[in-house]
Amino acid sequence: MGRRGKLTNEELLMLKKKITDDEAFEIFFRDCYLRNLRPATIEYYKNEFHAAKKIINKQLVDCLQIDIETFILQSKQLMKVTSINTRLRALRSFYNFLSKNKHIDENPMRNIKLLRDRQKTIETLDNKEIETLLKTIRKQNSFIGFRDEVILLILLDTGVRLSELVGIEVNDVMENSIIVRKTKNLFERTVYLSDTTVEQLNRYIKIRGNVETDKLFITQDNGELKPHSIQTRFTKYGKDARITKRVSPHTFRHTMAKRMIVAGIDAFSLMAILGHQDIAITKKYVNLWGSDIERKHREYGALRGIKL
Incomplete structure (x- = not known):
């Protein structure tokens, strides 16, 4: 078989250096500090990424849409809708940043929407x-x-x-x-x-x-x-x-x-x-x-x- 043609997509992916989770976290949080986000916000991101990774059980940078969907289904057995949406918001910020800066090829959150939740009555005092x-x-x-x-x-x-x-x-x-x-x-x-x-x-x-x-x-x-x-x-x-x-x-x-x-x-x-x-x-x-x-x-x- 000749080797004069272009490389296939699979072969091109093999050549591309993949970023690791640790590397992705480093550049993401560097950007957070540069944007002067509140310490509480940065801590929120760190906690949610750590918790999500334990459920997904793989490198976050390798996740596809199907992985996020599976993560949502598993999370529904463990926590309230509000907590799931809080985690999804953190992941969305993470993946949007990586996708915008071309650190990942596909944004797994691109077609993922927050879960619908019933509007709770906000209590007030008379x-x-x-x-x-x-x-x-x-x-x-x-x-x-x-x-x-x-x-x-x-x-x-x-x-x-x-x-x-x-x-x-x-x-x-x-x-x-x-x-x-x-x-x-x-x-x-x-x-x-x-x-x-x-x-x-x-x-x-x-x-x-x-x-x-x-x-x-x-x-x-x-x-x-x-x-x-x-x-x-x-x-x-x-x-x-x-x-x-x-x-x-x-x-x-x-x-x-x-x-x-x-x-x-x-x-x-x-x-x-x-x-x-x-x-x-x-x-x-x-x-x-x-x-x-x-x-x-x-x-x-x-x-x-x-x-x-």
């Missing part, structure tokens, strides 16, 4: 539940209790994320606003406070006094307050107040969003306040509480009072 929660916190008559009351007021007033709250420093507090610097999308934003929150926050700062850390919220030993500690305390407050809903900083964020939507705020303003990067996320909130908006429209519609 006036009575918030009042009961505040009474429960105030019963302590302690520095920790007053600190947690101020935290609750700020979370409800501004909708800041827990990670953003713990990053606030004393110098970030203005007259009636707070500059949120450690944000999820790295864009600083200003959130505004009601008169009640301003009064209580000023009292807290006086009681807090001068300590070594610049962080606004501190422990009883004058150390930095950690997110897990806040989460744990509010879960306990919820149980003590006999509130059956989940009580957490994220519940307060949702509660704030709903109350502002019902009051008539537009989606773009709410997007700026909450620090969303994508208007679609904010619109999801608007759609969830559409019945409340419908009621507001009936009450305050522009045609009310006009004799037509």
